[in-house]
Amino acid sequence: MSPAAESLTLEERLGEFFRQLDLRRFHVAAGHAIDALALARTFADRIASMTLMCPARLSAEPFRTFDTRVLLIGGDRGPNAPVVPELLQNLPHARAVRLRDHVDAAWSDTVADRREEVASILLEFLSDVTSREAVPEIHLEQGAAEVAGITYRVRGSGPPLLLLPLSLSPSQWDPIVDALAERYTTLVLGGAFLGIVPTLEARMRGGYRNVVQxxxxxARPGAGESIAEIGCGSGAVARWLAHHTGGANPITAVDVNAYLLREAAALSESDPTAQRITYRQGDAQALPIPSDSFDVTLTFTVMEELDADRMLAELVRVTRPGGRVGVVVRAVDMLPWINVDLPDEVRRAAERVAGAGADEHGCADASLYRRCAGAGLRDLVMGPQYGADTAQRSPERLRFFAGRIAGGLAAEDARLFRDSVRRATSDGTMVWAEPYHCAVGTRP
Ligand SMILES: C[S@@+](CC[C@H](N)C(=O)[O-])C[C@H]1O[C@@H](n2cnc3c(N)ncnc32)[C@H](O)[C@@H]1O
Structure with a gap:
């Protein structure tokens, strides 16, 4: 990517992508709030239909213009279950489908788990909109390429359908791309600027990095000691760790998610120190790694998403006796701290807007400390920490954090909240802090 392309905004990037591929009118299916909002706000005249797949909380306002051309898909259980019914209140003409008995969370693998149901709902909706709206067919060369930092894979022919990344979903859209490609020119988009990747990267540029550090x-990694990061996502922590240790430690980064591992490998490619990280695919609850493999085993905001006790037992197993295990989880039992000027009741409502939540067997609270002791770790160093950010230091993170809170407030409260964030940003006092529980212990 040219240096000029490095500094583009998301909207500029998308605009350049549409220009170079001559995409004038298309269907969109997205899962990550920031992407969907950027598209709806800036490119509404090009969008024939907008599908929101298991979205986290976001503002409904930018989607009102699509009227009946919005499809909302969500599950009826899990942290995101209330989102589709809430959106429907403000998008009364949208088509909404609640998948029965489906856990809806940022890490759900919805398309893989409900493959046929999702394919048929989406195909029926797209065909209905295509019959009412002019969505010309296009013909693009099949295969993969990149424009302005957006990677894309083309399959099929017909009217264009843009498939944007689905948060932390391991299989993304892959299980139904073939079915969709029979009738549409599918473009599966990815890269460092879409989906959860920029959100994870931005978090590690801000106060979260202090918590990690x-x-x-x-955990005191000595020179040459081997380090594993389990649940590495886009590799933001692993790359930082490679630099922090001056390249003196072998680092293995593991994740279950093939899409994120591909993005992580791509981000490491241009960085000689990070090139030495070994990325591996594996399930943290049953690691494909022999016992006693690492001197230091670390994990950051992963235990929320799975069976925490099974994962902790695996972290202890793969760490050698005398080695250290370090764990960070988001703290849903603590409130974020936000330095904005708001009436008390609005502030309380803002602080209580739920975040990504946790799996039924996951850990996102102070039970971490009991679990670590129960897993047999000794000499425990434990306690909550806040990752503090400012608008100047973390503008992308603020967009995500404030957007999520505004999306969970009543309309008038959301307006007051947004105004207060704008005021604090312009007078240089926009500071906020997000809570984490942290523990480090030694394997006996
Ligand atoms: C919120 S991200 C955190 C990524 C990274 N640790 C960081 O702090 O930037 C959570 C990560 O855990 C991974 N994950 C979830 N379940 C997993 C499992 N069963 N095994 C391995 N990784 C998992 C997800 O794919 C995702 O990359």
Whole structure:
């Protein structure tokens, strides 16, 4: 990517992508709030239909213009279950489908788990809109390429259908791309600027990095000691760790999600120190790694998403006796701290808007400390920490954080909240902090 392309905004990037591929009118299916909002706000005249797949909380306003051309798909259980019914209140003409008995969370693998149901709902909706709206067919060369930092894979022919990344879903759209490609020119978009990747990267540029660093320092990796990061996502922590340790430690980064591992490998490619990280696919609850493999085993905001006790037992197993295990989880039992000027009741409502939540067997609270002791770790260093950010230091993170809160407030409260964030940003006092529980212990 040219240096000029490095500094583009998401909207500029998407605009350049549409220009170079001559995409004038298309269907969109997205899962990540920031992408969907950017598209709806800036490119509404090009969008024939908008499908929101298991979205987290986001503002309904930009989607009102699509009227009946919106499809909302969500599950009836899990942290995101209330989102589709809430959106429907403000998008009364949208088509909404609640998948029965489906856990809806940022990490759900909805398309893989409900493949036929999702394919048929989406195909029926797209065919209905295509019959009412002019969506010309296009013909693009099949295969993969990149424009303005957006990677894309083309399959099929017919009217264009843009498939944007689905948050932390391991299979993304892959299980139904073939079915969709029989009738549409599918473009599967990815890269460092779409989906959860920029959100994870931005978090690690902000106050979260201090939380990570404190845990790494407490785990005391000595020169040459092997380090594993389990649930590495886009590799933001692993790349930082490679630099923090001056390349003196072998680092293995593991994730279950093939899409995120591909993005992580791509991000490491241009960085000689990070090139030495070994990325591996594996399930944290049953690691494909022999016992006693690492001197230091770390994990950051992963235990929320799975069976925490099984994962902790695996972290202990793959760490050698005398080695250290470090864990960070989001703290849903603590409130975020937000430095904005708001009436008390609006502030309380803002602080209580639920975040990504946790799996039924996951850990996102102070039970981490009991679990670590129960897993047999000794000499525990434990406690909550806040990752503090400012609008100047973390503008992308603010967009995500404030967007989520505004999306969970009543309309008038959301307006007051947005105004207060704008005021604090312009007078240089926009500071906020998100809570985490942290623990480091030694394997006996
Ligand atoms: C919120 S991200 C955190 C990524 C990274 N640790 C960071 O702090 O930037 C959670 C990560 O856990 C991974 N994950 C979830 N379930 C997993 C499992 N069963 N095994 C391995 N990784 C898993 C997800 O794919 C995702 O990359």
């Amino acid at each position: 404190n845990v790494v320092d407490a």
